[in-house]
Amino acid sequence: MSEDWFLQTGHGVRFEWGPEGARRIGVHAACTVVVDVLSFTTAVTVAVEAGTAVHPYAWRDATAAEYARRVGARLAVGRREATGRSPWSLSPAALRRAPFTPRLVLPSPNGSTIAAAAGEAATVVAACLRNAGAVGAWLARHGYGVPDRPVAVIAAGERWPDGSLRPALEDLLGAGAVVAALRERAEAVTLSPEALAAAAVFAGTPDPGAALAACASGRELIGGGFPEDVAVAAELDAASVVPVLFEGAFTTRTVSDRN
Known part of the structure; x- marks a missing residue:
């Protein structure tokens, strides 16, 4: 069976799910947009906003700790492990309260894994509901979204207890918001049916914030005592930063295309 069928070739804007989706279509894209709304890419926007x-x-x-030492960065801990000595975690709300650190290693089995892998082959951008409009404008300004300069929008999703991918509404909404923003700003872009469907889901959701709070992942976080993280993630277009992966780290630096 030819894998070409699954690459959404001929379209400038492509959409897929999870690490495997990123591996299959991201390698053929000029830019990969990673969307992990609850909470990796939302946390990235909060941290990058702070510099x-x-x-x-x-x-x-242990390898993450060693990597953090090597790059001179703080290592983020789990949400429930944040303390006065280690206040940096995957929680966007906690990151807002934490002291400034110039570098942060932010582990995540979903969004971070996709970003780290995609960085080997393409320009990588971190997107969420907070900066979807800014990312769409950035992509349009840099000429992404046409067949000879395709962008792969990857919804990270979550994981079932057996490790398999659980498609997550919050990431579908975030991805759809990016696709919709890009299409609005660049008429020449061509959307795959998958990308068009993601944009339609976002456009058809009258209150994304309410959807985040009521969806499975949002209920899990709220029930676990982290309602602020859901609230931060629901701040639609509140951020103007476009975190771009450059030399192993997301910053606001605009890099020349490497493809």
């Missing part, structure tokens, strides 16, 4: 360079890392283990 922090964010290093994505797949797992929070």
